[in-house]
Amino acid sequence: MVAVDLGGTRMKCGLVAADGAVLHRETRPTPREAGGRAVLEALLETVVELGQKAAADGHRVRAVGVVVPGIIDAATGTVGAENLAWAGTPVLAELKAAIGHDQHVILAHDVRAGGYAELRQGALTGTTNSLFLPLGTGIAAAMVVDGSLVSGDGYAGELGHTRFVNGEAAELCACGQWGCLETVASAAALARRYGVRTGRVVDGSREVLELLAEGDPDAEAVWKEAMAALIDALVLYTTLVAPTRIAIGGGLVGAGETLLAPLREGVTARLTFQRNPEIVAAVLGEEAGCLGAALMAWDSVTAEESGEQPV
Ligand SMILES: [Zn+2]
The missing domain is CATH 3.30.420.40 (ATPase, nucleotide binding domain)
Known part of the structure; x- marks a missing residue:
């Protein structure tokens, strides 16, 4: 091929x-x-x-x-x-x-192809209901529902363009809507929002993550906003489609447990009757x-x- x-x-x-x-x-x-x-x-x-x-x-x-x-x-x-x-x-x-x-x-x-690879040979192997969610330049989802990758005639999975930020905090997204998940929780958004908040140009989300590890309060603030929106998105997805496993990919997953642990805690705390998905890192990069x-x-x-x- x-x-x-x-x-x-x-x-x-x-x-x-x-x-x-x-x-x-x-x-x-x-x-x-x-x-x-x-x-x-x-x-x-x-x-x-x-x-x-x-x-x-x-x-x-x-x-x-x-x-x-x-x-x-x-x-x-x-x-x-x-x-x-x-x-x-x-x-x-x-x-x-x-x-x-x-x-x-x-x-x-691109994201559905990545999800297909994770399903066949990566972090989602063996699942029939699961989600691949890369947090990179943008955010989109590859959704595995009852054993099939959902394509919606090519239009499905745009979780990054769903509103999770409300009020004055909502920014205009490239898609033309306000307050999309992608505007706060993509790797690109993290770097951009840190720059806007501090007036400092950073070298991508990697530098924001380094600042976060050092206890930089502005890095913590943009990170918390990203986590809150991501938890909302994962709770919505879990409630609607009941995945057993969620694999997070893209640049932000380089943060490892700094990202995954609060997502697990945040999602678990919000679920009541829903089944709780495993939240893991994607493996195929x-x-x-x-x-x-x-x-x-x-x-x-x-x-x-x-x-x-x-x-
Ligand atoms: Zn959008």
């Missing part, structure tokens, strides 16, 4: 065997500043070249999996992704035109998206060959 993840600052690319073993990995620049067309051209070139490399190494490419940080319209194969400057971009059609219409191509949402896309693509080919509906 050829797998490409457009979710990060650079494209993460790989060749992945049927058992999930990564045979080759590389990163390439994503030319965002040159516009959406340039990003698409770079993706097409990457997929073609990785296919050539696979052939040269003696492998047969069975499918291509592409992970995008945006909304994939399942019916049309078009993608809307603000940070790739894509709006209704016909990514599936362009990929098929570049590599052949008989090729198997899977487009996957940055590779989850790429691996998930490859596993999805592989499963889709396997299902088709066995006459089942692809998932």
Whole structure:
């Protein structure tokens, strides 16, 4: 499988065997500043070249999996992704035109692909009702409900864009709404809010976490606000969908128990009749998206060959 993840600052690319073993990995620049067309051209070139490399190494490419940080319209194969400057971009059609219409191509949402990998080979293995929640530049959820990853035709899982901050504390979110979870609890929000509060520019959430460990009161204040909103979100999710395990991923999970322990305590304290989920760290890190896309693509080919509906 050829797998490409457009979710990060650079494209993460790989060749992945049927058992999930990564045979080759590389990163390439994503030319965002040159516009959406340039990003698409770079993706097409990457997929073609990785296919050539696979052939040269003696492998047969069975499918291509592409992970995008945006909304994939399942019916049309078009993608809307603000940070790739894509709006209704016909990514599936362009990929098929570049590599052949008989090729198997899977487009996957970055977080859902990561959740799929965690479900198959990571922190959610063995669960039928669970949640993968990466806290990175943004926040979105991969929801496993009764054994299936919920896609909602490409629109599901946007927990980061649900209002958990009210009153004057609510900030305008990039999505156009006020008080979204993402505006206080993403790794990016933590760094930005610390900067606004103190007038000090920090080097991402990592520095805020270091300040938190040193007992910096402003770091504690933005951290507490993030925790409160996250606990509200996890309690809502637990009440609605009853997960047995929640795996937190993304940059913030680098905080380890500093993050996980208060989330466990906060959620446990709020639940009454609901079943209490385990709250753990995701284990696959940055590779989850790429691996998930490859596993999805592989499963889709396997299902088709066995006459089942692809998932
Ligand atoms: Zn929002």
